[in-house]
Amino acid sequence: MSDTAPILITGASQRLGLHCVQRFIEAGQPIIISYRQERAEITTLRELGVQCIQADFATEHGILNFIKQLTNLTPKLRAIIHNASLWIAEEGADTQAFTQMLNVHVLAPYLINEHCAPLLRQSPNADIIHITDDVTRKGSARRIAYCASKAALDNLTLSFAASLAPHIKVNSIAPALIMLHPDDDDEYQRRATAKSVLGTVPGPEVIYQSLRYLLDTPYVTGTTLTVNGGRHLK
Ligand SMILES: NC(=O)C1=CN([C@@H]2O[C@H](COP(=O)(O)OP(=O)(O)OC[C@H]3O[C@@H](n4cnc5c(N)ncnc54)[C@H](OP(=O)(O)O)[C@@H]3O)[C@@H](O)[C@H]2O)C=CC1
Numbered sequence: 001m002s003d004t005a006p007i008l009i010t011g012a013s014q015r016l017g018l019h020c021v022q023r024f025i026e027a028g029q030p031i032i033i034s035y036r037q038e039r040a041e042i043t044t045l046r047e048l049g050v051q052c053i054q055a056d057f058a059t060e061h062g063i064l065n066f067i068k069q070l071t072n073l074t075p076k077l078r079a080i081i082h083n084a085s086l087w088i089a090e091e092g093a094d095t096q097a098f099t100q101m102l103n104v105h106v107l108a109p110y111l112i113n114e115h116c117a118p119l120l121r122q123s124p125n126a127d128i129i130h131i132t133d134d135v136t137r138k139g140s141a142r143r144i145a146y147c148a149s150k151a152a153l154d155n156l157t158l159s160f161a162a163s164l165a166p167h168i169k170v171n172s173i174a175p176a177l178i179m180l181h182p183d184d185d186d187e188y189q190r191r192a193t194a195k196s197v198l199g200t201v202p203g204p205e206v207i208y209q210s211l212r213y214l215l216d217t218p219y220v221t222g223t224t225l226t227v228n229g230g231r232h233l234k
């Protein structure tokens with residue numbers, strides 16, 4: 001059994017999170033994940049030695065229940081990567097959608113960081129990484145609540161970086177259009193890729209590369225690493 005402290009990645013049973021888990025496993029890094037819905041990938045990850053905790057962060061009870069399971073599972077953590085996310089385009093005023101995304105994107109990282117900082121302090125190097133969204137730069141007419149909650153998550157980075165220094169570094173990664181969805185048609189892909197000067201859909205490896213950079217560099221905290229193909233230049 002490795003004596004390396006595990007990395008926690010939330011919401012890592014598919015897409016970007018799952019790719020990063022697979023790359024960390026290749027590197028011999030112990031991993032704990034949270035997942036919401038049962039999937040075949042969970043069985044595969046468990047067979048690979050990943051510790052998987054079922055959790056729904058839409059409520060405070062669900063978040064605190066996850067924290068209880070996590071702190072019973074491990075006495076230390078190398079890093080916490082807040083990747084779990086709910087991407088809702090609400091139709092008009094939608095308090096339920098707003099509250100759920102605020103809980104997933106803000107309350108869960110806030111409570112997990114506060115309760116689990118002592119586990120990070122057991123590791124010689126310790127990081128918290130919030131996965132936000134480049135869209136917070138200018139807002140989103142179609143996803144007002146999603147964007148506001150991601151902006152709040154980005155702000156947590158500044159506060160926790162100041163609060164947890166010098167032992168724990170805290171940073172954000174702000175992606176834009178990393179992976180498409182199976183139901184995204186050619187016209188959507190054309191319009192979406194045209195929004196950046198690099199004009200590509202890079203795939204999840206760029207997020208793993210960004211995580212590696214923030215984990216490996218000793219002198220970066222309280223910052224946001226933008227991974228957006230140069231969208232801000234258009
Ligand atoms: N994909 C992209 O191009 C971009 C992604 N991002 C951000 O990067 C991160 C990863 O993106 P992506 O992989 O596409 O994300 P997903 O949409 O695949 O969401 C990641 C996971 O979050 C989990 N999740 C959703 N709601 C809850 C909840 N209530 N409680 C606990 N977990 C929940 C889901 O679990 P389950 O499937 O089990 O329900 C899902 O597997 C996200 O934070 C996203 O906002 C930002 C910009 C671009």
Ligand SMILES: Nc1nc2c(c(=O)[nH]1)N=C([C@H](O)[C@@H](O)CO)CN2
Pocket residue numbers: 084085086087133175176177178179192
């Ligand atoms: N939780 C999620 N957040 C986001 C997703 C996603 O699939 N799940 N996708 C995006 C898009 O890539 C957007 O950036 C461009 O269409 C943003 N956030």
